[in-house]
Amino acid sequence: MDTSPSSVRVSEGTQAQTESVMRLVEISAGYWLPRALQVVADLAIADALDQEPRSAADLAKSVGVDADALDRVLRLLASHGVFDRRKGKYVHNALSRSLRSDHPQSMRAYVRLVGLPVFWKSWGALEQVVRSGKPAVTDIFAYFKGHPEETEIFDAGMKSKAQSVISPVLAAYDFSIFGTLGDIGGGLGHLLQAVLKSVPKLRGVLFDQPHVVERVGVDETIANRLVLQGGDFFRGPLPRCDAYVLMEVLHDWTDERSRQILQQIRKAAPDKAKLLVVETVLPNESAWAAGHGEHFGNHLDINMLVLTGGRERTPDELAKLFADCGWQLARVIPTPSPYSIVEAVAA
Numbered sequence: 126m127d128t129s130p131s132s133v134r135v136s137e138g139t140q141a142q143t144e145s146v147m148r149l150v151e152i153s154a155g156y157w158l159p160r161a162l163q164v165v166a167d168l169a170i171a172d173a174l175d176q177e178p179r180s181a182a183d184l185a186k187s188v189g190v191d192a193d194a195l196d197r198v199l200r201l202l203a204s205h206g207v208f209d210r211r212k213g214k215y216v217h218n219a220l221s222r223s224l225r226s227d228h229p230q231s232m233r234a235y236v237r238l239v240g241l242p243v244f245w246k247s248w249g250a251l252e253q254v255v256r257s258g259k260p261a262v263t264d265i266f267a268y269f270k271g272h273p274e275e276t277e278i279f280d281a282g283m284k285s286k287a288q289s290v291i292s293p294v295l296a297a298y299d300f301s302i303f304g305t306l307g308d309i310g311g312g313l314g315h316l317l318q319a320v321l322k323s324v325p326k327l328r329g330v331l332f333d334q335p336h337v338v339e340r341v342g343v344d345e346t347i348a349n350r351l352v353l354q355g356g357d358f359f360r361g362p363l364p365r366c367d368a369y370v371l372m373e374v375l376h377d378w379t380d381e382r383s384r385q386i387l388q389q390i391r392k393a394a395p396d397k398a399k400l401l402v403v404e405t406v407l408p409n410e411s412a413w414a415a416g417h418g419e420h421f422g423n424h425l426d427i428n429m430l431v432l433t434g435g436r437e438r439t440p441d442e443l444a445k446l447f448a449d450c451g452w453q454l455a456r457v458i459p460t461p462s463p464y465s466i467v468e469a470v471a472a
């Protein structure tokens with residue numbers, strides 16, 4: 126074997142080149158794997174599999190699809206740790222179990238949400254979005270309003286995604302200092318209900334669009350401390366509360382629309398009120414300079430670009446938005462999740 130310095134250099138160069146080629150192949154083909162996951166979630170394959178191992182042929186019969194195609198899709202997923210493949214049959218593991226509809230922390234709805242045709246069509250139009258700077262959908266919330274089945278998947282998906290955020294938020298912030306907390310654009314109220322359960326005297330107002338609020342299931346242990354209010358956060362009036370939480374709301378909107386929401390909240394808020402924005406916060410330029418630019422928020426940011434025309438924001442960008450609307454950024458509280466709590470006080 127030739128181990129002279131020049132041949133070692135050549136093979137190191139070849140390996141580096143192969144790695145960079147494969148890295149680009151993996152990035153460009155990255156959507157194959159998520160699509161397989163979404164189809165399996167849509168077909169409720171994880172629901173059809175229980176404790177006993179089952180072959181793809183057997184599962185395919187249960188859900189009415191092609192056995193060979195299903196086997197190949199499941200084999201891909203198993204190679205990435207979703208389902209285990211044993212002797213040609215499939216068994217559950219932790220990841221595949223959380224695709225079941227009856228799992229207490231089910232992620233099925235979230236996976237289906239990301240796989241909705243409106244998401245795929247919009248991402249397919251990314252080039253046009255980049256050329257025009259405009260989202261592929263004119264008004265995603267109007268779209269969902271007109272598509273009740275997809276709305277159900279959207280709301281349930283937001284709820285399942287929120288599980289990764291709620292515990293870290295509860296652990297990172299002391300909500301017991303407030304008398305009333307308003308969750309503006311709170312969806313089905315998963316965050317607010319979790320906060321109310323953990324803080325016995327706190328009262329809450331859940332504000333969202335009327336057709337969303339009417340589908341909220343209220344946990345009876347906190348029902349006497351929770352008010353549901355349907356409305357439009359661009360027009361108000363919003364409830365008067367000691368503090369407001371906006372989880373993944375501002376990122377849906379342009380700066381101009383976000384300012385309208387922040388102004389409506391400021392109008393309703395008493396002096397000394399606090400505002401808690403729960404979102405992924407993008408790294409500032411200084412973080413990039415220190416080599417810390419990688420963040421889940423960079424992915425979510427493109428999803429917002431494509432679907433809503435909104436954006437994820439850096440701390441500086443949020444501070445500017447707040448300052449325009451009578452709020453002052455007080456601190457950014459990181460949580461063990463990719464989400465931070467950005468606290469602002471009424472200025």
Ligand SMILES: C[S@@+](CC[C@H](N)C(=O)[O-])C[C@H]1O[C@@H](n2cnc3c(N)ncnc32)[C@H](O)[C@@H]1O
Pocket residue numbers: 266283284287309310311312313332333334337356357358359371372373374377
């Ligand atoms: C991305 S979801 C976030 C839901 C929830 N805060 C969470 O993080 O799981 C945005 C929410 O804003 C609500 N929304 C959109 N437009 C609204 C409007 N004009 N007035 C009130 N709520 C609105 C939607 O119904 C949806 O529940």
